[in-house]
Amino acid sequence: MTQNRIHNFNAGPAALPLEVLEEIQASFLDYKGCGMSITEISHRSKWFDDIINDAVARTRRLLGLDDRYQVLFLQGGASMQFAMIPMNFLAHGQSADYINTGTWSAKAIKEAQIQNKTIRVAASSEDRNFAYIPKAIDLDADAAYVHITSNNTIKGTQWAAFPDTGKVPIISDMSSDIMSRPLDMDRFAMIYAGAQKNIGPAGVCMAIVRQDLLDRVPDTIPTMLRYTTFSGKNSMYNTPPCFGVYTIQLVLKWIEETIGGLEKMAAANREKGDRLYGFIDNSGFYQGTADADSRSLMNVTFRLPSEDLEKKFVADALALGLGGLKGHRSVGGCRASIYNATRIDAVQALVDFMKNFMDKNG
């Protein structure tokens, strides 16, 4: 079979570690000698039990989770979480704080409002088109929770450090930077992530939820929308997205065993970001769109001197095997997503191309 692989800078679904893809491929017709594909085994089998339990155990180790946290595998992506979080954790009569750092934060806010829940926008960077992470935050000390988006895929910003919220629990959408760096989980009551950027394929969402939040879940909401339905059954109330959970397990194994853990993952991501931002800053041709102190190490957003040049840039890059460099359709420009699975040699190839392109077109 062909090995014609490109450098993939897609924002999500995104690059996965080649070792993981090769392992899936090699055992695809016969998983661990059971005579069935991973897509054909029962979720009630010992094979799948081993997979999901290993994925949970690796998550616990990587993030240093204590017994208060449950690791759940859900469906519907982060978008479903936007609805489930206020439904489960924000009672009528209470108020929650949301920090608006762009498209995905705004969608989370909207889903709380659709349910007529009371929320406040405690901070926003909308005044400068979300080019930065807000510093001044007007927190309500009685808020049921504070919701933040740790990395903003579209705007190219990321929280470098998390705000001090006192006793108010933080809930964070980490769809685009989960497992990219160590976390002090004591700061979070819940984190969640659609898998398709840093940890797996589309169609599975990881949620890590602390018991004090689970204690709030009312039993009046539909079964599949209650976190306790999943926490009580190891994510197997009904058939889980087995292939997605399996891929996550292999990616977490790769982070632990091949990369060597989240400190080393973070160092690799830092090196990639420094290489690319360093080049952009010194180019005099490319222009980063996010404030320097708010830059994302996952999604590097930048502009060229004209939209015509941006179009040519994206097309020329693709012709040379550098894919996915077009900015999100809502903002335009260019974007290189350099998640965990993107290797430094891919970033170097991009920098080399960018230098050539600048020399020819600058």
Place this chain on the structure above:
Amino acid sequence: MTQNRIHNFNAGPAALPLEVLEEIQASFLDYKGCGMSITEISHRSKWFDDIINDAVARTRRLLGLDDRYQVLFLQGGASMQFAMIPMNFLAHGQSADYINTGTWSAKAIKEAQIQNKTIRVAASSEDRNFAYIPKAIDLDADAAYVHITSNNTIKGTQWAAFPDTGKVPIISDMSSDIMSRPLDMDRFAMIYAGAQKNIGPAGVCMAIVRQDLLDRVPDTIPTMLRYTTFSGKNSMYNTPPCFGVYTIQLVLKWIEETIGGLEKMAAANREKGDRLYGFIDNSGFYQGTADADSRSLMNVTFRLPSEDLEKKFVADALALGLGGLKGHRSVGGCRASIYNATRIDAVQALVDFMKNFMDKNG
């Protein structure tokens, strides 16, 4: 790579056509020469557009759908549909009829009740442990819809013909028999199916919904729980479960191009069912659990003279490469699931084993 494949009689996730698995495997590192895995391509790319559009087109051809029907790919399995159906299509002040033919029907009923919706049980076969499909149905001519379960995976029953409900739209859970036979879609306002039995892997649910139902959807429910969110965006409001949609596309292609359509699929399924039921009926040892006129061609449920023999039967079968024959944990006994992808030679191997087992242990 090894080709140690067993005969897989799992109830779901279940056997998939070997040709489909081989195609996925062969192109897993480089989908159609794009240099990325199917798990790495953007859902906004032309590659994925072609996949989802082809899956929709094949569904339309196979079921003879006219323009009133939308083909949707959702997440959360049939269990999420149990909640979404009354949420979207049953206004307060209206009533819906449900026919209770076992575990899954009962769960659908429960999810309507959790939402305080008004429903009636128009028929039930609970009096004889759901061993039959009810004939006498007490329909409400003003019902918002009638909900049925076309095939009952756990009890081994299936609707051979569908009830005449006049102007009341039928909504059917077809998780375990979709695409197993031709359908007169004029009878249905909606059918839906978790993919993991007849058409794909776990983690994607197909829903086919008629416009008159979509016109009922209120805009006060969360975005991800509204059918119109998906019907308006070709199932891509947010990232869909791409790998699942891709597998469904390949399975539908297999049904159309390798099998030759749903008439031939139905004939193959009839032949397998006749072979297995014929043997059971004449054995004097095995005992089918469903009434003859209500038997499922997808899930063949049967008992042996004792539970000890049933245990030995399941274990001996597995040792010979016949897997997944244990009945559902809620009912015990044995069950052979013989969905579309199970070939007649697998059924013959099972019959041969059953004959041997009977001769040795009868």
